[in-house]
Amino acid sequence: MINNRALFLQNTAQTSDSPRLLEIERAEGIYLYGPQGEKYMDLVSGFNVSNIGHRHPRVLQAIEEQLAKFMHVTVYGEFVQAPQVMFATELLAVLPESFGSVYFTNSGAEAVEGSMKIAKKFTGRREIIAAREAYHGSTQGALSLIGNDAYREAYAPLLPDISFIDYNSQTDLAAITERTAAVIVEAIQGEAGVRVPTATYMKALREKCTETGALLIFDEIQTGFGRTGKLFAFEHFGIVPDILMLAKGIGGGMPLGAFVAPKEIMDVIKANPMLGHITTFGGHPVSCASARASLQVIQEENLVPAVEAKAALFRSELAIPQIREIRGLGLMMCLQLDNFDQVYQVSNYCASKGLIIDWYLHCETALRIAPPLTITEDEIREACKIIREAIAKFC
Ligand code: PLP
Numbered sequence: 001m002i003n004n005r006a007l008f009l010q011n012t013a014q015t016s017d018s019p020r021l022l023e024i025e026r027a028e029g030i031y032l033y034g035p036q037g038e039k040y041m042d043l044v045s046g047f048n049v050s051n052i053g054h055r056h057p058r059v060l061q062a063i064e065e066q067l068a069k070f071m072h073v074t075v076y077g078e079f080v081q082a083p084q085v086m087f088a089t090e091l092l093a094v095l096p097e098s099f100g101s102v103y104f105t106n107s108g109a110e111a112v113e114g115s116m117k118i119a120k121k122f123t124g125r126r127e128i129i130a131a132r133e134a135y136h137g138s139t140q141g142a143l144s145l146i147g148n149d150a151y152r153e154a155y156a157p158l159l160p161d162i163s164f165i166d167y168n169s170q171t172d173l174a175a176i177t178e179r180t181a182a183v184i185v186e187a188i189q190g191e192a193g194v195r196v197p198t199a200t201y202m203k204a205l206r207e208k209c210t211e212t213g214a215l216l217i218f219d220e221i222q223t224g225f226g227r228t229g230k231l232f233a234f235e236h237f238g239i240v241p242d243i244l245m246l247a248k249g250i251g252g253g254m255p256l257g258a259f260v261a262p263k264e265i266m267d268v269i270k271a272n273p274m275l276g277h278i279t280t281f282g283g284h285p286v287s288c289a290s291a292r293a294s295l296q297v298i299q300e301e302n303l304v305p306a307v308e309a310k311a312a313l314f315r316s317e318l319a320i321p322q323i324r325e326i327r328g329l330g331l332m333m334c335l336q337l338d339n340f341d342q343v344y345q346v347s348n349y350c351a352s353k354g355l356i357i358d359w360y361l362h363c364e365t366a367l368r369i370a371p372p373l374t375i376t377e378d379e380i381r382e383a384c385k386i387i388r389e390a391i392a393k394f395c
Contacts, residue, residue, distance in 0.1 A: 022351065027054035030372045030379060032356065043350075043357045043371045043383055048190075048222045048332070051249040052297045053372040059252040062293035066286050076104065076282040077275075083288035090295060091260065094231055096240045100263035104256065104283025108221040108247030109137025111257040112184070114269075114277050115243050116141055116159075118261060119182035119215045121268040121276070128159075129176060129183045129214075131167040133362055135191035136184065136219055145184055147192075148362055168197040173208045180214035182243070187233035190222040193363025194327045194334035202237035215242040215265070221257070222332065225249035226298050226373050229307040229330030236329065252294025254287040303373040307331050313377055314369065317384035322395040333369040335387075337395055340364040345394040346387070355386045 004023055025035045030053050032040045045051060052059070066083055073079055088102040105111045116128060130136070132147035144159035146152055147167075165172035167189055176183055183205065189195035209216040218241035223233035227249065230236055234244070243265065247257030269276035298304060307330040314333060315326055325336040337343055343359050346367060350357050358368045371383070 020351070022356075029053040029055075030375050038354070040351070040354050040356050041371075041379065041383055043355060044368055045249075045370050045372050046253075047358075048227060048248045048370050049251075050253055051225050051227060051373050052252060052294055052301075052303065053374045054253060056252065056294070056297055058297050059290050059293045062289045063254070063286055066289035069285075071286055072281065072284065076279045081283070081285050081288070083285045083292065084283045087288040087292045087295075090292060091258070094295070095244070095260065098240055098242075098262050099244065099260045101266035102258050102260050103266060103269075103277070104258050104288065105247070105279060106255050106281050106284070107137070107257045108219075108245065109139040109142040109257075110279065110282065111221070111245040111247055111259040112136045112142040112145070112219070113139055115184070115217050115245050115259045115261075116182065117277055118259075118265055118268050119217060119243065122265045123181040123213065123215060125179055125181035125214075126161045127180045128162050129180055130162060130164055131185050131189065132164050133167060133189055133192035133195070134184075134186060134219075135189075135361055136186075136221075167192070167195060168201045170201055170204050173204055176208045176212050176214050178212050180209075180212060182215040182217050183209055184217040184219060186219045186221075187223045187237075188228065188329055188332060190332070191361035191363070193336070193360045193366040194329075194332060196327065196329050197237075199237045202234075202239050206239040206241075209242070217241060217243040217245065219245045221245055221247040222370075223329075225295070226304040226307060227330055227332050227370065229304065229311065231298070231304055233329065250291055250294075251287050252290040252297075254284075254290040256284070256287040256291050257282075298373070301374070307373060310373075310375060310377070310380060313380050314384065317381060318387060320388060320391065322391045327366075328369075331369075331371055331373060331375075334360065334363070335367040335369060337365055337367065337391075342391075342395045343367055346390040349390040349393060350386055353386045353389070355383055357387070 023034055024032050026033050032042050130145035134147040136142040136145045144162045165175050224246045244260045250256050311330050323335045327334045347357050
């Protein structure tokens with residue numbers, strides 16, 4: 001019999017010495033299933049991707065219909081491909097009017113790369129400001145924005161002209177000047193351990209960018225598509241960014257990302273030189289078909305308005321003293337424990353009981369909770385019971 005685990009360790013690139021090593025044979029709704037019939041509740045949505053659960057029937061149908069028509073036909077930006085055109089149109093319809101053009105990518109990091117390029121070209125400026133503790137992806141441009149020295153230094157030299165400010169610090173906004181092309185921030189810092197900024201800070205940041213002519217770029221790659229209780233998290237703060245970056249949940253489980261901007265900003269890639277930003281697979285028609293279905297499900301099943309009550313249930317079920325703090329907005333949550341050992345033991349115990357939770361890249365003392373928005377109240381109670389049991393055992 002083929003040992004997939006051994007082949008995984010031997011033949012596929014390893015990103016750490018301690019992969020979780022769960023073998024998944026199929027997935028359905030909020031559950032993952034192993035080859036021996038193991039069943040796991042996915043409380044992290046494949047890292048903020050499966051906002052409508054795994055393999056939603058509407059998504060499967062849209063994918064099948066598109067497969068019957070065409071898959072890849074040409075590079076991005078040449079042929080008129082209905083799934084791309086329709087999804088761009090539907091996406092713009094749910095965004096403020098200032099957004100007029102969508103560029104589809106394969107991933108979040110690529111959306112970050114494209115956004116940085118259009119911001120520099122449009123403003124004619126070079127400096128980009130990012131936030132300490134930020135995570136924006138692993139390509140070299142996106143990595144240049146990571147507010148964590150260890151990750152940047154390991155791959156130096158990275159992009160020049162990047163500087164950092166403290167997230168949610170109004171004092172640090174003084175660093176934004178007429179030299180700044182763009183300020184790139186997560187709407188809520190995810191990998192930092194779910195740091196929610198104040199609306200006052202976000203308004204001041206918006207004002208400072210407008211005043212200096214710097215573009216405000218929002219990374220909504222984790223927060224997008226209903227996760228925080230609004231379709232987009234910027235809606236919580238009463239501001240509109242200049243450029244919006246999306247990925248993860250946007251594709252309904254298929255690889256897709258996007259950056260969205262006003263048309264005059266996006267148009268800088270058309271000339272001098274022409275084809276200033278191109279991709280072979282960005283906006284793959286099957287991914288766009290899946291994304292359209294996913295957005296329809298989010299809207300028609302009223303998943304976003306239900307987020308707040310589900311989050312409140314998690315909070316009341318997990319109101320125990322060993323959890324020092326529950327940070328988050330909507331179903332993007334973080335349970336603060338005392339140390340990594342506890343986080344590690346609790347998440348391993350939960351996995352052994354059929355519950356997948358995880359931690360955050362830059363905050364190893366906190367547990368990651370980001371279930372599909374389709375999770376029911378009974379499932380929340382069941383999940384919280386296992387988490388409480390694990391915490392009672394290890395904290
Ligand atoms: N931005 C944020 C906030 C993310 O959480 C991530 C991925 O975790 C990215 C960007 C990069 O996205 P991708 O992994 O699709 O390149």
